[in-house]
Amino acid sequence: MLLVLLCGLAAAMALALMLGQSFTPPGQVLRVLAGEDVPGASFTVGQLRLPRTLLSVLAGFSFGLGGAAFQIMLRNPLASPDIIGVSAGSAAAAVWGIVFMSLEGPALSALSVAAGLSVALLIYALSFKGGVTGSRLILVGIGVSAMINSFISYALTQAPSWDLQEALRWLTGSVNGARLGQSGFLALSLLVFGALILGRRRDLEALRMGDDLAAALGVRVGLTRLSVILGAVGMIAVATATTGPIAFVAFLSGPIAARIVGPNGSILIPAMLVGGGLVLGGDLVGQFALPSRYPVGVVTGALGAPFLIYLIIRANRTGASL
């Protein structure tokens, strides 16, 4: 199954490199990738499409892996970081930076990552009352994110109109104007924070059975939860700082991966691949398939509502739990 997902992702990447205002044949793409100087194609493929494709895939990896880790940890497919507000902090900080401090580049990323981590820790601390239960974490997260969202709206009303369009576009999430350096940074963060999650992979899977049972099996529940939160929020915050909060990728990747893998396998790595595919595919659709060009976040966001409806229909038919 992993192999199929990998092949699908590779095919989508190849497609993304070939498609554009003008079609570039596969041979030319390969020559550009090999480092040759091809007139015409070197710029469009090497400078425009390659950074964009890499950024899409890496951002999707971060959202997918982080989201799935949260869903497994909290045992609820609706409890992904974007819904319960864990990643709202980085969005708010970035909007603040754009609107009030005219920041961009690394400074904006640093601010956004710092804010994302501190808001996540704040949520964790607020839900601590002789230990943290998953459901309290979810509810506190919803409360905090409501406050942060109203803060974002306030920043938007204060924005001068030339910043407003930029801030709005950023808030929906887009991979426009990608540069190779961004991808390198994202890959690094994926490596560091991914190690935090994947290093605790067995313990995380054990949490599926419930906190008490996992603890009885010798899993250190608190430690596992904290390192998963750190890892997931870290990678999502870095990705958010680069592309904006691409809506619903963190939310959708896990459940889609679970459908593909079936009930027995681990969904962490598949969810990561699915996330990459979602962002890449969403960006392709947003660029070429619709009457006007949309940023990728609009396309993935529009997928969210139908998915919720699908959950209802499926549960009604089978009477199953979510």
Add this chain to the structure above:
Amino acid sequence: MTVAERQRVRPVSGREGWRAAALLALAAAVVILCLVSVATGTRSVGWVDIRAGIGGATETIGQAAVAARVPRTLLAALVGAALGLSGTILQGVTRNPLADPGILGINNGAGLAVVIGLAWFGMSADSSFVWVAILGAGMTAVFVYAIGSLGRGAATPLKLALAGAATAVAFSSLTMAVVLPRSDISGGALGWQIGGVGGATFERIELVLPFLLAGCVIGMLSARKLNMLALGDEVAAGLGERVALARGMAALGAVMLCGAATAACGPIAFVGLMVPHAGRLVFGVDHRWLLPCSALAGAALLIGADVIGRLVARPSELDVGIVTAFLGAPFFIWIVRRHRVREL
């Protein structure tokens, strides 16, 4: 009955007069807050101008400022009452201490419906806003409740809150998808993301007033039914209450109230959450008292929040939706921390 038990019971029967007094005090507080709201703002005005301005005179700048604050205060009072009432009804219907039109995403649904109307149906008449917003609110309420009751067990507060949050995110990104390529409506549509009572006029109030009144009447009429529902579905049915009908009627009232409120001034969260909790502390759980109290307390809260918004950000102002979010989110977290989660 032991002496201790009798002492515990007696205050309950003797509480009616005390409750009435509390209700009167609340009404007085609303009146005082109205006066404060008319008197304060970016421009300081003297007593003479205030009295003349309330009478409708607009000869000096001060009088004009006061005259502009009157409809605004009235709108804040009406919308606050509507939101407080609908929050109490929703909490009663779902038997869920976290229900609130904002948390459940109902306000976002109303906003999305309005934006869609603006973008594709060339909606421009103000009167159609109200219908569309109420329709959106109603559909969203049903949708969220359907997702929230998925899976094993009934709609627990946790599942409902999550369903509401997910729906809110989904709807606001749909709103964004509609708005982004249309720069002509993006300014107006942004106004639908935060609630504010600035720029209120009597015409706008007249538009939503019938809906607010109808919702209010339906809500008040369902007070007894809500008391029945609070006993649990089986007991209520055993006492001869038609549970589904009672629930549907009360919910209809709540949806009309919060839909019309959203149509009048955009999504305002947390008023419907805070008011019932505060009300239950003072008035107990009897909805015949709780509902009027919620209306008054909601009005007081929203007028107060509007005054705060005008004072903290002088010379500009904060929209009231932002103030209520910053007051309400800590309150929400406090409720979550206070209850043991299994009870929630």
